[in-house]
Amino acid sequence: MSKMTPQCKMTSHTFLSDVPCAFFCLWLFCLIGLFAPATAQQTVIKPGQMWLDTKGEHINAHGGGILFHERTYYWYGEHKVGGAPGNKAQVGVHVYSSKDLYNWTDEGIALEVSSNPDSDIAKGCVLERPKVIFNAKTKKFVMWFHLELKGRGYSSARSGIAVADNVTGPFTFVRSIRPxxxxxxxxxxxxxxxxxxxxxxxxxxxxxxxxxxxxxxxxxxxxxxxxxxxxxxDMTLFVDDDGKAxxxxxxxxxxxxxISLLTDDYxxxxxxxxxxxxxxxMEAPAICKHEGRYYLIASGCTGWSPNAARSAVADNIFGPWEELENPCMGVNPQNQLGPEKTFGGQSTFILPVEGKPGAFIAMFDIWRPKDPITGTYVWLPIQFEGDRFKIEWMDEWDLSVFLHR
Structure with a gap:
């Protein structure tokens, strides 16, 4: 009898019981590769650098905000199109999900602009700074955003509202209003x-x-x-401890x-x-609540060009507010810009880190109006010191920084 090809040890319940080991290993390797993520798992945040999603593509969620819902973070932001200068919406609002704040999965377009030229959110409108909050009473996800009607420049100055039953959408546009x-x-x-x-x-x-x-x-x-x-x-949303938005x-x-109270249904x-x-x-407002006090980050009005960040504190969200100093410290080595230019960025949101009391992340956008899709994100931890806070540049960092506070 001729020598048989060595066989892998298989149970009698597998259809591969007579497949040569080499072939099986090759098949298994290909299968793993097919379902493996496109990029290696990230374990740090690198402010200002290209941030790739789990498919290996730069995250496309500019001017965004984050909602934590059922043990998952959802990042909503403006979807930009490559080679399309300016700020006209061609697609809509993009959403990504993450369990750890480092690795983000593309969940698609949460709100699409309309092909109907008569719609308030017709393709070519200006749709900026989308924020989403969850209404515990209605069980609806509610999105607000700054809206400028197509062809009217920045003269409309309206607020757009959309709702969804699911956290990733699709969101249905409700209407736009002036507050x-x-x-x-x-x-x-x-x-x-x-x-x-x-x-x-x-x-x-x-x-x-x-x-x-x-x-x-x-x-x-x-x-x-x-x-x-x-x-x-420029806008943001905030839900207080009592559920008021x-x-x-x-x-x-x-x-x-x-600063305006919303109705119970948001x-x-x-x-x-x-x-x-x-x-x-004051534009580009971002707000959080820490130990019973409200903290605000904002910027001045200098168009697409960065300026010095603002900060303020209050015991009541309706004020009175005490304006503080620029909270930023250090220099972004990628562009050599420091506090006087907010590292080259502009504020968009303050993110509370779930399960870590007192842990907040300041989120900024580095705008690139000539090719907006290449804009990057600066996320940095907020450090509270008495009734003040500071935001210090770090080339890279992880959530362990909050363990030492």
Whole structure:
């Protein structure tokens, strides 16, 4: 009898019992390769560097925010298209998921822009800074974002609202609005209710810039928008310990920040809001709550160019707010930019780390308007010191930094 090819040891229950070992090992290797992730598991965060998802592609979720739901983090952000300069939405809102904050899985497009040219979110509109919160009463996921109608530049200054039954969507667009139409803020002054100053401001026909100028102080922009609703551009959402949700947005041609309570279903403004930091030109707001106090990060208004970060603290979300110093420290070696330019980035969200009380991550975007898809992300741990906090540059870091605080 001729010598037989050596066989692998198999049970009588496997169809591979007579397959040569070499062939079986090759088959197993190919099978493992087929289902293996495209990139190695990441164990650190590297601020400012290209951040690859589990398929090996740069994460496409700019100006985003994060929701923690059922033991998983979900990162929602603006989907950018390569080679398309500017900020016109061509696709919609992208969403990624992660269990550990290092490795992110592409979950697809959560909200698509519309092919209907009459839709408020028609392809080519401006759709910025999407944020998603979960309503425990309605069991709905609610998305808000800054919206500029197609073809109108930045004159619309609206808030878009969408809802979904599932955390990754698809989200259904509900409507867009200007906040708090017909309502005065809690801290309104008699001068802001003056009909003559309102009429005088309306006669200007919105001839104001979206950046710092002395003209804004000479007119009653708040009063001129009371009936139709206040302007809303850069924004974020915040859910407090009692389940109440708030919308923070840059208003009055970006000159003043508004903080507004939402209705119980999170789908509208409740008509209760305040003006804060008047004529301080605060945009890109991000907020968190630590040991009973509210902390804010924001930026100045310099278009796509970075500027020095702002910070503030309050005992009540409606204020009064105390403005603090620039919280940033250190230099980003990739572009040699330090605190005076916020490492080259701009704030977008403050992320509480689940299961680690007092652990928060400041999220920033490095914008690249000529090719927005190449924009990168700067995530850095927040360090609290009394009623202040600081954000120190790190070339790379992991969540263990919070164990030593």
């Amino acid at each position: 708090n139409a017909g309502h005065w803020p809690q801290n309104v002054t008699p001068e802001e209710k003056d009909p003559k100053s309102i009429a005088r401001t309306k006669a200007e026909k919105e001839k104001f810039s979206g950046g710092p100028s002395d003209k804004h102080k000479q007119f009653n922009i708040l009063g001129s928008h009371m009936e139709g609703g206040q302007m809303a551009r 708030y919308h923070l947005y840059s208003s009055e041609h970006n000159s003043t920040l508004h 789908l509208d403004h409740a008509g209760s809001y305040v003006r804060v930091f008047p004529f301080r030109w």
